[in-house]
Amino acid sequence: MADSIPSRTHCPHRILAIAGSLRRDSINRLLLHAAAALAPQDVQVEVYDGLGTIPMFDEDNEEAVAIAGPVHTLARKVAAADALLIATPEYNHSMPGVLKNAIDWLSRGSVGDVLVGKPVAVIGASTGRWGTRLAQAALRQVLFATESVVLNGPAVYLANGGAAFDAQGRLINSAARASLEQVLGMLRQVPMARLAGSQPEPVPLADA
Amino acid sequence: MADSIPSRTHCPHRILAIAGSLRRDSINRLLLHAAAALAPQDVQVEVYDGLGTIPMFDEDNEEAVAIAGPVHTLARKVAAADALLIATPEYNHSMPGVLKNAIDWLSRGSVGDVLVGKPVAVIGASTGRWGTRLAQAALRQVLFATESVVLNGPAVYLANGGAAFDAQGRLINSAARASLEQVLGMLRQVPMARLAGSQPEPVPLADA
Numbered sequence: 001m002a003d004s005i006p007s008r009t010h011c012p013h014r015i016l017a018i019a020g021s022l023r024r025d026s027i028n029r030l031l032l033h034a035a036a037a038l039a040p041q042d043v044q045v046e047v048y049d050g051l052g053t054i055p056m057f058d059e060d061n062e063e064a065v066a067i068a069g070p071v072h073t074l075a076r077k078v079a080a081a082d083a084l085l086i087a088t089p090e091y092n093h094s095m096p097g098v099l100k101n102a103i104d105w106l107s108r109g110s111v112g113d114v115l116v117g118k119p120v121a122v123i124g125a126s127t128g129r130w131g132t133r134l135a136q137a138a139l140r141q142v143l144f145a146t147e148s149v150v151l152n153g154p155a156v157y158l159a160n161g162g163a164a165f166d167a168q169g170r171l172i173n174s175a176a177r178a179s180l181e182q183v184l185g186m187l188r189q190v191p192m193a194r195l196a197g198s199q200p201e202p203v204p205l206a207d208a
Numbered sequence: 209m210a211d212s213i214p215s216r217t218h219c220p221h222r223i224l225a226i227a228g229s230l231r232r233d234s235i236n237r238l239l240l241h242a243a244a245a246l247a248p249q250d251v252q253v254e255v256y257d258g259l260g261t262i263p264m265f266d267e268d269n270e271e272a273v274a275i276a277g278p279v280h281t282l283a284r285k286v287a288a289a290d291a292l293l294i295a296t297p298e299y300n301h302s303m304p305g306v307l308k309n310a311i312d313w314l315s316r317g318s319v320g321d322v323l324v325g326k327p328v329a330v331i332g333a334s335t336g337r338w339g340t341r342l343a344q345a346a347l348r349q350v351l352f353a354t355e356s357v358v359l360n361g362p363a364v365y366l367a368n369g370g371a372a373f374d375a376q377g378r379l380i381n382s383a384a385r386a387s388l389e390q391v392l393g394m395l396r397q398v399p400m401a402r403l404a405g406s407q408p409e410p411v412p413l414a415d416a
Contacts, residue, residue, distance in 0.1 A: 057299075092354055096308070096312060107299070145301035
């Protein structure tokens with residue numbers, strides 16, 4: 001499918017990368033910066049850094065919050081991206097509430113249903129030995145609910161993540177670098193949302 | 209176990225009830241108010257209404273936020289309660305980010321590990337036909353991670369919840385009322401945290 005897209009070198013794939021933690025030195029944020037550094041020329045990775053400004057979802061003030069400010073900005077970034085790359089920490093066997101809250105917003109008609117049909121790759125790193133397996137599983141289920149296109153591909157469950165980065169925050173674990181490169185190769189294959197003019201239609205629900 | 213606790217009628221079980229949505233007219237909040245109204249004399253249900261004041265969890269400012277303000281207040285309420293009753297809506301096949309964020313806070317040592325060993329009953333209502341089944345399943349998994357004691361008992365998956373309440377917000381669905389009464393009966397059996405003087409020890413982890 002990617003072969004049929006013209007002028008790829010002049011029109012790079014745009015990937016919006018979101019870390020699920022607010023911590024400044026989050027290893028999941030470092031992982032996304034590593035992805036940005038490893039990206040081939042025709043893949044642009046923007047690491048989003050506004051998650052801490054997204055207010056808590058409240059249906060009572062949804063309409064007012066959705067049309068301006070940080071929620072609107074994030075939704076427009078998601079809409080403009082060809083795909084998302086989400087790196088989630090694991091808090092209590094799931095994704096952080098902070099990340100889920102942002103997804104709750106993005107799933108709403110009030111911000112334009114921007115997750116519907118959006119390709120998403122999920123990765124994650126932990127300092128412990130499980131590498132965010134349960135958080136990623138929970139997130140994939142949520143992205144199924146939002147009718148996003150969860151990409152299959154190399155699993156990135158980076159365990160013992162503290163040792164994977166050097167003092168400057170660069171990813172030095174070669175297996176993790178190779179996996180990230182595979183993920184970037186996968187993201188390079190997604191259809192370009194803005195060239196296609198529209199996102200793929202979701203599969204219609206059976207009237208069960 | 210409850211039979212061995214003295215002076216029960218003079219010392220009611222204290223249940224802290226938390227609705228997972230911020231919406232003022234949330235049917236999950238209505239469900240908790242119904243539980244409070246149905247509670248027998250020796251069970252006190254306090255419906256917590258501060259969820260909207262809990263800031264997003266950020267490890268970078270965790271220590272400062274944990275020791276005062278709304279996070280500290282909620283943690284003290286949880287610590288003082290004999291059990292929790294959580295009514296969760298379902299957002300995207302899971303609990304709202306807002307609720308998960310509060311649990312992320314409560315799971316931390318900085319607020320006193322107040323969820324460890326805490327009995328919790330999970331219920332939920334939706335206006336649709338699934339009654340928050342996936343949200344409750346996700347929440348139970350999270351509460352397993354926090355080493356809380358998830359109570360077995362009557363399932364409350366209130367579907368088509370809009371029709372279950374009257375114009376004054378009173379629960380008029382008799383099956384739902386009966387189920388809530390069963391849940392309250394179950395909550396009446398939990399050990400009293402403050403009489404026992406301490407919460408049950410969590411099961412030690414095997415050194416796997």
